[in-house]
Amino acid sequence: MKRYLLATGIVVTAVAAFISCSTLVETAGTLGTIVGEQQGYITSAQGDSIRKSTTAVAKSLEEFTPEHEYYIGRAVGAVVLSKYKVYANSRLNDYVNVLGQTLAAASDKPDIFGGYHFLVLDSDDINAFATPGGHIFVTRGLIRCCPSEDALATVLAHEIGHVQLRHGMQSIEKARTAQALTILATEGAKNLGSSEVAQLTDTFSGVISDITNSLINNGYSRSFEYQADQASVELVNRLGYNPEGLIDMLQVMGKNIKKGGLDFAKTHPAPSDRIKEIHSKQKLTSVVEPDIRRERFKAAIADI
């Protein structure tokens, strides 16, 4: 009996060692499952089911590379820009990029394939979009909901949150993800023939319509929006911006938003619900906004 316990101990330790080896998690899981079956801890049917789900998990969004996300992001961005005009005001776009890129640089995922880039859209709608490639768009209508730089920082940080939490990528239909990853995996490093490019393009088109449907038409789930709000609070806190800026912005949005609109009115939880949810997660520590920051914000949004 003692010997048996010792053997089990060694097996458990060895399996634990495998699991710490990230590149071989799947192998370790499979091996652990076989051990479990042989020892009679689990049935063979249970073993099969575990093996299948381990493989399914391994074949997940992780297999999309930052480069894939970048090209997906460029196409999603082009679709957004087919529906919205750009607000080509360089003073405002410069300011939004300095603020947004500084926030992104201080975030948990500062390096993405093509970096983070921001652009203001010429629309009264209250709307913002973030592509999986880090292209972030904010409408004039949404900037008008921001009474301060701190408030605008929380808006941009919310969008950065969507990129980092891969909410866009998660809105790709499961079957499409599997299809795309299967094609990508079998391509290898060989040259692509024209039929392969055509096949990849079809899958790519499907991916783009899945994401833009969520982003523009249906919105993400409420939980994704709450997660992005949470990420926003954490990021602005890290830099020393006032997290109350998010509440200030949501209060103005609550007044400005038009019921039945096709913008945040349709795609986001009500501002009051978001405020409640944020307060239920933590106590926000208010930071006083210095005059100089208020002045530069006023100057930057003068034409808004």
Place this chain on the structure above:
Amino acid sequence: MTYIRFMIVGLVLFSVLCVSMHVNAEETMSVQVKESEIRATPSFLGKIVAKVVYGDRVIVSEKNGSWTKVSLKGGGSQGWMHASALTTKRIVLKSGQTNVLTGAGQDELALAGKGFDDQVEASFAKQNKKLDYTWINMMETFKVAPEAMNAFLVQGEVGAPSEGGPQ
């Protein structure tokens, strides 16, 4: 009991192999983003000591939270990179190109396979003629240097970022 003994020996050998692979995998990593920087300190405001591009190989010497101390393979600059810029996968360069920015058409870089790249984008754009990439290309040129970020934070009296930057 024999099969248990056999299995234990197998598992132990396998774990040794696994650990050694793990160490090797950590020694060298690849840059998985178009371009990034090696910095003097583990912070996004750290002074830039070298620039790296997609596919560059670096040797890892130390880890500190989300920051990894690296040196360029083949000698040269040493400093810190954020973990999000690095992958343990080897990036296959198809035609000896080291810079995705200068690569065109057939010079695609492949990361464990090929996929959605500029070739697919060109084919997609051809099928969707109303899509215009002009502003996408334009916005990608908006780049803010670390000095400008630092100046912006100082000027706006934004609280000092936590020491060492994000962890």
